[in-house]
Amino acid sequence: MQVYKFGGASLKDAENIRRAADIVKNTEDKELLIIISAIGKTTNALEQVTTKYFHKDEKAHELLEDIKTKHFDIIQQLFGNQYPEVYDDINNTFVEIEWVLEDEPQDTFDFIYDQIVSVGELLSSKIVSHYLNFIGITSRWIDARSYIQTDNTYREGRVDWVKTTELVQKSLPTVLTKEIAVTQGFIGNTSENFTTTLGREGSDFSASIFANCLDAKGVTVWKDVPGILNADPKLFDDTIKFEQISYTSAIEMTYYGASIIHPKTIKPLQVKKIPLYVKPFLTPNESGTVIKEEDIPETIPSIIVKKQQQLLTISSKDYSFISERHLKVIFEAFAAVNIHANMMQISALGFTVCFNQDDQKSARFNEMLNNQFNLSYKSDLELITIKNANSETIKKHIDFGRVELEQRSKKDVQFVVS
Numbered sequence: 001m002q003v004y005k006f007g008g009a010s011l012k013d014a015e016n017i018r019r020a021a022d023i024v025k026n027t028e029d030k031e032l033l034i035i036i037s038a039i040g041k042t043t044n045a046l047e048q049v050t051t052k053y054f055h056k057d058e059k060a061h062e063l064l065e066d067i068k069t070k071h072f073d074i075i076q077q078l079f080g081n082q083y084p085e086v087y088d089d090i091n092n093t094f095v096e097i098e099w100v101l102e103d104e105p106q107d108t109f110d111f112i113y114d115q116i117v118s119v120g121e122l123l124s125s126k127i128v129s130h131y132l133n134f135i136g137i138t139s140r141w142i143d144a145r146s147y148i149q150t151d152n153t154y155r156e157g158r159v160d161w162v163k164t165t166e167l168v169q170k171s172l173p174t175v176l177t178k179e180i181a182v183t184q185g186f187i188g189n190t191s192e193n194f195t196t197t198l199g200r201e202g203s204d205f206s207a208s209i210f211a212n213c214l215d216a217k218g219v220t221v222w223k224d225v226p227g228i229l230n231a232d233p234k235l236f237d238d239t240i241k242f243e244q245i246s247y248t249s250a251i252e253m254t255y256y257g258a259s260i261i262h263p264k265t266i267k268p269l270q271v272k273k274i275p276l277y278v279k280p281f282l283t284p285n286e287s288g289t290v291i292k293e294e295d296i297p298e299t300i301p302s303i304i305v306k307k308q309q310q311l312l313t314i315s316s317k318d319y320s321f322i323s324e325r326h327l328k329v330i331f332e333a334f335a336a337v338n339i340h341a342n343m344m345q346i347s348a349l350g351f352t353v354c355f356n357q358d359d360q361k362s363a364r365f366n367e368m369l370n371n372q373f374n375l376s377y378k379s380d381l382e383l384i385t386i387k388n389a390n391s392e393t394i395k396k397h398i399d400f401g402r403v404e405l406e407q408r409s410k411k412d413v414q415f416v417v418s
C-alpha cells in the first residue's frame with residue numbers, strides 16, 4: 001500500500017483539487033491512504049481567528065466568516081448544487097467552531113489553538129473525500145484522531161508510538177483493502193480525547209507516521225516544486241534538482257530548515273526503509289526526487305535559509321563566565337518553554353543561542369530567567385546554512401558585514417545574519 005500527501009500549497013483552489021483527484025485516479029496501487037493538509041493558507045487564517053478570540057476581539061467572527069466563504073466558494077465550483085451531503089458536512093464542521101467562539105476563552109492559548117486550527121484539515125479532508133466519491137472514486141473519510149495519539153503538549157503533540165501503531169494496525173489495513181481512505185495531516189488526539197496538532201507543517205510527518213505503522217511500500221508528497229532542489233526556488237534562481245538523496249542528507253537539510261519537508265518526517269521512514277518520493281503536483285509524470293537508504297555521494301552545495309530568527313545572549317549578573325551550573329538552569333528554562341536552539345555558541349562574554357522568533361516563548365523565558373541573568377535579544381535575523389560548502393558559494397551568498405554569529409564544521413557552514 002502507498003501513502004500520498006497533498007499539502008496546502010497544492011490544494012489551493014477547486015482546480016487543484018480536481019488535479020489531485022486526477023492523480024489519485026491514475027494511481028495503479030489502489031491500496032491508498034491519502035493525507036490532506038488545510039487548503040491554501042487556511043492554517044494561517046485560523047491562527048488569526050485563535051489570537052483574536054483569545055484576546056476577546058470580535059473580529060474573530062469576521063475572520064472565520066472569510067474562511068467559510070472561501071471554502072463554500074470552492075465547494076460551489078466543485079459540486080455546483082448537486083451534492084447536498086458536502087454542504088451539510090462542512091456547515092456542521094463550521095458550527096462546532098462557531099460554538100467555541102460564542103463562549104469566553106477559558107483555557108490556555110495553546111489548547112484553544114489546537115481546537116480551532118485543527119479544523120482546517122477536517123474541512124479540506126472532508127471536501128476531498130466527498131469530491132472523490134462525487135466523481136466515482138469510492139473513498140472513506142477517516143478521522144486521524146482515532147489513530148494518531150499524542151501527549152498533551154498542545155501545538156507540538158508528541159506521538160505515542162505504541163498506542164498509535166496498535167490503533168492503526170488494528171483496523172486500517174482492512175479498510176484499505178476495500179477502499180481508498182482520506183484523512184487529515186497535522187492533527188492528533190490526547191488520551192483525554194482532546195485534539196492536538198503536531199507542529200506547523202506537520203502533515204508530512206503524519207504521512208510518515210501512518211506509513212511506518214502500515215509498513216507502506218512508499219510515501220509520495222505532492223509539492224508545488226519539481227522535487228528537492230539545492231535551494232528554495234522562491235529565494236534563489238538557478239537551482240538544481242536532486243534525482244535522489246539519502247535519508248541522512250534529507251534529515252540534515254530539514255534539520256537546518258529546508259521547509260520542503262517537515263523535519264520529523266524522515267526518521268519513521270528510515271527505520272522501515274520506506275522510500276519518500278517528493279513529486280511535482282502540476283507535472284505528476286516527472287520523476288521528482290526520491291529519498292532512500294543509500295550512500296549517495298553529494299558534491300553540490302545546498303543553501304538553506306531560515307528566516308525570523310532571534311539571537312539571545314545570556315550573561316551572568318556578576319559578569320562571571322557562564323558555567324555548567326548556569327547552563328543547567330538555562331537549558332531547563334529552554335525545555336520548559338519549548339525553545340529549540342538552532343545554533344549555540346559560548347564565549348567569554350556569555351552564551352548565545354539562535355532560535356525561531358516567538359514572542360510568547362521569549363516573554364515566558366524572560367520571566368523565568370531575568371532575575372538571574374542579563375538577557376539581550378536581537379530579532380528579525382536569518383540563519384543561512386550552506387551544506388557541502390565551498391569558498392565560491394560562501395563568497396556569493398554571505399555578506400560578512402551582516403554576520404552576527406558563525407559556525408563551521410567539516411562540510412557545512414552556518415551564519416546568523418541581520
Ligand SMILES: Nc1ncnc2c1ncn2[C@@H]1O[C@H](COP(=O)(O)OP(=O)(O)O)[C@@H](O)[C@H]1O
Pocket residue numbers: 006007008009010037201222223224225227228229230231232233234258259260261
Ligand atoms: N530545497 C528546497 N527544494 C524545493 N523546495 C523548497 C526547498 N526549500 C524550501 N522549499 C519550498 O518548499 C515549498 C513546498 O513546501 P510547502 O509549502 O510546505 O508545501 P506543502 O504545503 O505542499 O506541504 C516550495 O514551494 C518551496 O518554496
Ligand SMILES: N[C@@H](CC(=O)OP(=O)(O)O)C(=O)O
Pocket residue numbers: 006007008009037038043044120185186199200201202203204
Ligand atoms: N496546515 C498545517 C499543516 C501542514 O503541514 O500544512 P502544509 O502541508 O500545507 O505545509 C500548516 O500549515 O502548518
